[in-house]
Amino acid sequence: MLRAFLRGGPAAGRVRGAGADDDVFLDAPDDRLGPALVAAARGAYGPAAELLAATRAHAEWEHRDRYAGRLAAFARSRAEWLREWRAAAPDDPDALLVEARLTVDRCWDSPARAELLRQAGPAVAAVAEAGGRDPVPWRIVLDTARGAHAGHTEFARLWAQAVRRSPHHYGCHVAALEYLAAASPGAHRECLDFAETAAQDAPEDALVRTLPVRAALGCLTDRGGPGVERTRLDAAADRAIALSAAYPAADPWPAELRNALAYVLVRLGRRREAAEQLRLTGPYATSFPWDRETDDPLGRFLQVRANLQATAPGRRVTAGSGHPRRGRGSRRGPGEH
Incomplete structure (x- = not known):
């Protein structure tokens, strides 16, 4: 492996x-994420959408990974803005990214983590497949696979998809490192x-x-x-x-x-x-x-x-x-x- x-x-x-x-x-x-979180607290998704769209347009994958994670963490207690965003733009790749991160985070806290993550896996993978060159949803796929106790062959297949999009993305490498530590x-x-x-x-x-x-x-x-x-x-x-x-x-x-x-x-x-x-x-x-x-x-x-x-x-x-x-x-x- x-x-x-x-x-x-x-x-x-x-x-x-x-x-x-x-x-x-x-x-x-940081100064870019702060205004998006303040707006989300007021129920407005526009600044978060603009922020993530900019990271995608400029291939700022490390920033995109961190921002998506922080926005998803905020949505765990205040999700109205995300639901409104998803309703207004159901195919928005940035809204889908935050929702995928939120879904996996919620599954992770459950005693039935492995089974819930197996059920969520196909939907999370679909977001990643539709994401083009974006490696960040593949980081979420890798986290999902780790929590679902995926076998080595399956994880290696997903890992290959991630590094094909960005060979040096830190988040994907952290996910792989954690998988190695947990699996062995x-x-x-x-x-x-x-x-x-x-x-x-x-x-x-x-x-x-x-x-x-x-x-x-x-x-x-x-x-x-x-x-x-x-x-x-x-x-x-x-x-x-x-x-x-x-x-x-x-x-x-x-x-x-x-x-x-x-x-x-x-x-x-x-x-x-x-x-x-x-x-x-x-x-x-x-x-x-x-x-x-x-x-x-x-x-x-x-x-x-x-x-x-x-x-x-x-x-x-x-x-x-x-x-x-x-x-x-x-x-x-x-x-x-």
């Missing part, structure tokens, strides 16, 4: 930071092999170049990772540090990368570098990866940040009180970026 893959190529929260002068935001939208418990080296190969083949500025740090996070938390060489985990972190440096500080777009990277660096005992990533992320906390270990990801973010700030700068120490605890992998949802 791994060889086939290698060939194929909640609403934002806000608190006053403890001991800090700035506000801290959880899962804050203990296959930590294989997951890193997949992530490293994807990163090596990608352009310098591609988000998929950070996939190894995602695999490293799995090795260091709920999946353990015994036998994985420390040098590979450090290399994964180093690669992600390089990409993080290319983004501006205090920007919500790279916030999830920096939160995950800080988590991994703390686990590796690289606390000074972890503190630097949290400095770069500024007030932008993200649920992932902190929600792997707690129902209060914002509180955990603040706790780790405070512990890192209390560590004397300029020296590298082993894991201490700010060390993230072992994770709870069952908390992962289908559409995490």
Whole structure:
């Protein structure tokens, strides 16, 4: 299965930071998504439609993936705007994309997840087939297949469809990595092999170049990772540090990368570098990866940040009180970026 893959190529929260002068935001939208969410809260779908249409027209697949996921998450509690959009434009590929993401997210939370996802699979696949060159609905198809416990042959077929449309799409690679981890418990080296190969083949500025740090996070938390060489985990972190440096500080777009990277660096005992990533992320906390270990990801973010700030700068120490605890992998949802 791994060889086939290698060939194929909640609403934002806000608190006053403890001991800090700035506000801290959880899962804050960027300047493009924010107005669409505000309009949706008022029952208007127009800004969301314009936003997703622009990402499709300009092949901004990473933005499209994240925006569709956030809009679907909002629609779980406030769906009137989406129903109105679907009624006004039943064949709109952007409305269909959000509805497909919403459908899979709702199925994922059910005790009957696998059966519900098998039932939803054909409709989700139809959206993807009709999407032309768009890889984002194929990411949803891959998540659906993982939750439905699809066999290796079937998943590899779907994976080939995804990478044919965009060989370096981060979301599809995350879905494949999560499938590998779930289908082959203990296959930590294989997951890193997949992530490293994807990163090596990608352009310098591609988000998929950070996939190894995602695999490293799995090795260091709920999946353990015994036998994985420390040098590979450090290399994964180093690669992600390089990409993080290319983004501006205090920007919500790279916030999830920096939160995950800080988590991994703390686990590796690289606390000074972890503190630097949290400095770069500024007030932008993200649920992932902190929600792997707690129902209060914002509180955990603040706790780790405070512990890192209390560590004397300029020296590298082993894991201490700010060390993230072992994770709870069952908390992962289908559409995490």
